[in-house]
Each structure stands twice: as C-alpha cells, then as structure tokens.
Amino acid sequence: MKHDCTKRDDLFKSSLLCLLPILFTPLTVLCRSVFYQWRQIRPAIRSLTPHAARTIVQAFIACRLDWCNSLLYGVPENLLRKVQAAQNAAARLLSSARRCDHITPLPVQRLVEFKIACLVHQSLALLALTYLTTDIHLISDYRRHPLRSSTDRTLTVPRTHNRFDDRSFAVAGPRL
Helix, strand or coil, X not given: CCCCHHHHHXXXXXXXXXXXXXXXXXXXXXXXXXXXXXXXXXHHHHHCCHXXXXXXXXXXXXXXXXXXXXXXXXXXXXXXXXXXXXXXHHHHHHHCCCCCCCCCCCXXXXXXXXXXXXXXXXXXXXXXXXXXXXXXXXXXHCCCCCCHHHHXXXXXXXXXXXXXXXXXXXXXXXXX
C-alpha cells in the first residue's frame, strides 16, 4: 500500500502557515507595549533634562527593544519594520524631531546581526553560556592535520533542511 506523501506535506505546510501568526504575535505585542510607553512618556519629556530623558527612554523603551532581539534574525521584513518604527519613534522623542523629519538610527536588522556576532565572539572566548558555546565550532577543531588556514578563526556552518533551522544560533552565528 502506497502512502500519499504529498497530502502529508501539504498538511504540514498548512499547519505551519496557521502557526506563523501565533509565532510572531509576541513581536506585535512588543511593539504595542513600546508605543504605549512612548505615549506615556511623551507629555513629560520636555520638562526633563536631556540626561534624564535619555535615561527614561532607555529604561522604558530601548530595553524592551533590546531584550531578546537576537531572536529577530530571519524574521520577515514587514515585522522588522514594526520594530524599526518603534525605535524611530523613541529616537524622535529624544531628538524632539517631528514625525515628518528624517531620522536614521541604526537599522534593527544590523542591531540583531551585531548581537549575534557578539554572542559568537563570547562563545569562542568561552565567556558565553555553555549551551551557546557547544553550538559554535572552529573548522580547525575538525581537522586531524593542521592546515595553513588553521590559524584563521573560520567557523563550521551546519547543513540545514528548512528556513526555521537557518535561524538557529548554530547556523546564523557562523554565517555572520
């Protein structure tokens, strides 16, 4: 008796598509909470000193955006735009710029890549948590005979079979 693999694959794909909004709901909640804090802070920001304003924005807005932002690696562009809009709003709040004024803080995508690169560096220096250091391996660790390139700090990139695996730290870290 032959099994119909296409029906099973279609069912798997449709169930994954149903789960995508659930997976990215925390990102929407994050942006909603950042804009809520922004609306609460905005009326009082003019009465504060620049240092106090920077401290309040850092405490209530920037820390929410920075928390676990390495999980944003590989997230679709439309979801990253929401986080970028929240970051731009915080920057406008501090610079007293209007909404129509052009402002260019560091793009969220670059911040995410920088955070992953920092985690890779800490893993190589054995300063990161153990579960992170076990995911990062140098190519020279796998060679029996040393090569001229063994002094390079090139990392191995494991093979993956789907896009969700590409977002894992073991794959994303060495690719950066």
